[in-house]
Amino acid sequence: MAAGRQEDEAFAAWLASHLGALRRVARAFAEPADQHDLMQELTVALWKARPRFRGEAADATFVHRVAHNAALTWRRGETRRRRRQDAAAAELAVRADHPDTPEADLLERLYAAIRTLPPLDRSLILLSLDGLAYEQIAGLHGLTQTNVGARLTRIRARLTILVKEDGDGV
Numbered sequence: 001m002a003a004g005r006q007e008d009e010a011f012a013a014w015l016a017s018h019l020g021a022l023r024r025v026a027r028a029f030a031e032p033a034d035q036h037d038l039m040q041e042l043t044v045a046l047w048k049a050r051p052r053f054r055g056e057a058a059d060a061t062f063v064h065r066v067a068h069n070a071a072l073t074w075r076r077g078e079t080r081r082r083r084r085q086d087a088a089a090a091e092l093a094v095r096a097d098h099p100d101t102p103e104a105d106l107l108e109r110l111y112a113a114i115r116t117l118p119p120l121d122r123s124l125i126l127l128s129l130d131g132l133a134y135e136q137i138a139g140l141h142g143l144t145q146t147n148v149g150a151r152l153t154r155i156r157a158r159l160t161i162l163v164k165e166d167g168d169g170v
Helices: 002-017 019-029 032-052 059-097 102-115 119-129 134-141 145-168
Strands: none
Touching: 002 019, 002 032, 019 032, 019 059, 032 059, 102 119, 102 145, 119 134, 119 145, 134 145
16 A cells, blocks of 8 residues: 555656647647546556656656647547537538438437437447447457347348337338
């Protein structure tokens, strides 16, 4: 227990000595509203990377390398997330402009059916709709790929029935 506390204190002191550099990286890579989130990512990246620091380079060099790599990775993730948000907003705008199209009605029935699923099934189908491979979905939920495939087959069949039933009532 004491060794863990000493390690935490040593990391906190090490981090404090490089906080200015981390803040500069966060300011350079993130908008003001996102800088706190990026600082957290940078801190976690340093925490994970610190055991690999062998002292062959200066502390500052190591911190900059880790921070810049983490910031670049974070930025790519943010760019993808923003693209998905923009696409979803565009879809909603199109649906708002044309709320009575058959596609909009079908899409709404599909999401209404998805909302009736248990949380795990809902997550599995959404991850599948987002294009994740069975291997990725299995890893996220601690399932086997075979189990993910079987569950998704049953979920799709259930959604087909639910959407059809809802459409017949319209």
